[in-house]
Amino acid sequence: MDYLTQGIQYMQEQKYEEAAQAFTQAIEENPTEPLGYVNFGNLLLHMNDRERAERFFKKAIELNEDVATAHYGLGNVYYEQEKYDEAVEPFQKAIQKGLEESDAYYMLGLSLLYQEQFKFALAYLQRATELSPDDAEVHFQYGLCLAQVGMIDEAIQTFTKVLTLNDEHSDAHYNLGVSYLYKEDPELALKHFGLAIDIQPDHMLAANAKAKVEELLEQNQGE
Template sequence: MTEIDQGIQYMKEGKLEEAAQYFTETIEKNPDDPVHYINFGNLLLHMKDYDRASGFYKKAIELDDQAATAYYGLGNVYFEQDDYDPAKENFQKAIKLGLEEADVYFMLGMTFLYDEQFKLSLPYLQRAGELNPDDVDVRFQYGLALAQTQQLDQAKQTFNKVLQLEEEHSDAHYNLGVIALFDEDVDKALEHFDKAIEIQPDHLLAGNGKKQIEIMLEENE
């Protein structure tokens, strides 16, 4: 196992000080290799040390302006600080440079989603789902984006796919309940809200949805 592999292994094991020591040593031995700066940036990002992480990613880009994973890391730094425009730019740069992985498409989609540019989020979340079809979070966020753009039939199909992957997904049930209300299927909505509460008793949105339905039913009696 090389030193850099050992450093990544330390990160996976949560041994952050040991990882930092390995990355420091590899940079001292190979100061012109951008990979080591990217790995140290990833460690600092994990530690929420955004300023230093940004510096390491930028150093990697200075050494190799084609280092796609450095742009991806830098995009994450901006995303974590709710600075969405530079996050988008860096994720898009990483994709343009050939980083064809679900994570970068997912993060770009999430950046558009958090920036309330719902339509723009759709193709990236869709692509992330194509690259990683069994990822529950990717499917769920794609469903949210579809719902936000009023594509309720497709959103319903997507949330049902989420439940196929994870039966006990309370938020998928909640959103299916909301869609059922739009379809004026009160019984189905109540069924989904009840299921969401059964899975997560403190699910406030589902609880409120159920309460509103019960009030409505009482008024109609």
């Protein structure tokens, strides 16, 4: 077993010191091979040593700028520091260099979403749902983005899909409630706010929305 494979196995077993030693040996044995730096960067990022992780990913890119996982790792360094504007370019490069995986599209989509660039985020999040059709959280973020660009019917369909994947997703119920308010259907909105609270009793947004809708319905009945 080579040092890289050994290091990855140690990481999976949460033996981080042993993983660091294996990756160090891999780099010493072949200092021009970028994957040693990429894997060490992933380990450092996992251990929240973002500054050193950034250096390792940049070193890997310096050795071979076509290594997609090095760009993806660098994007994660910036994303975890909430530097969403800086995260966009490396995530884009990871995809351009051939990382055709849901995570790459999802992280790029989120980086744009958190900068309120909803129309740009939409295509990447949609692609992420296509590559991860059974991932409730990916669909949920896509649903949020659809709602932000005013595609309420599509958002409702997506939040409903989230609940088929995870029927305990309180935020999906809450956002369905909000969506139905936009559709001027307070009864359905009330139902979903109630379900959100049933799942998560301390869901303050759902509780406040439910109280306001109940108050509104009482006023309408009194008129």
